[in-house]
Amino acid sequence: MKTKRNKSTRRRVDKDRVTDNARDQASTGKMDWLRLPSNVEAWAPTQPGTVKMDIVPYEVSSENHPDRIEKGCLWYKLPFAVHRDVGIDSKNIVCPQSVDDKVPCPICAKRKLLLKDYDDNVEQIKELNPQKWVLYNMLDPKNPGGNMFVFAFSRGKFAATLEAELLEGDEGDLSFYDVTKEGRTLSVRFSKDSFAGTDFITAKRIDFKRREELDEDDVLGRVADLDKCLVVLSVDQVTRMFDGGEASPSSSESESSTRKRRSRDPEPDPEPDPEPEPEADEDKTECETARDRQEQPDEPEEEFDPVAAPSDEGDEDDDLFI
């Protein structure tokens, strides 16, 4: 278990960090491997409708958090990137550089080389584009003492909308993820959208609702350390897979510690790949998000309990559980 701290010693980041961070983010992504503590379940929306959720903080344990949050501070998310269809097994793997920029990623390095001659290499570059994802801890507001969930979703389908709301909304909502009275329940409207003939669920609108203070010691004692929830292969493993000569390291300690992995590979992400650099389309993403909000499609305002979201894997098209 993590080292216990009490309320007076837990470190909170300045509110400016929330807007600064929201401004810094880029586009889309897709998740493959999670490694969750046994007390935490994976969750993702599977149908259009409005979901109420309490995103709650965890204590950053990484020395090199992708959001530049200091170790020991309370923070609410872990962004990362995934490379798809790597190696002869076509595995989706976490980009090692996306969770620690001191670690070189051989796939990103190859992509960078190809970018020098973009027109000749455009198809290969697309294949190597990392997809961006974000992890959150969350509770069901109707049962905050109940199950803890990790919400893992493509960045473009939730985080981008949330960041736009944080940038444009009330400063009083910036501590939405805290366990104190400053925290907010998010009311998220998920709608169906489509790209290239593939339907998917995406967050179109997020409202912030006042909520009661949560039991800090209970929540902080149960949240997943998001910095430890991803299976990240070593650079050597990624290199061998990428070179195509080796299947995924199924007998490695990383793979064997993976839990709650999907029984099949996820569907192809229907969102457009970022081009030519994922870091270059931040403005476009925010503009697209704003446009989406203005469209206000006629989705029914249907509430459903996160806990009650379907967990069986009978329907491949609808099931977004990990």
Ligand SMILES: [Zn+2]
């Ligand atoms: Zn990479």
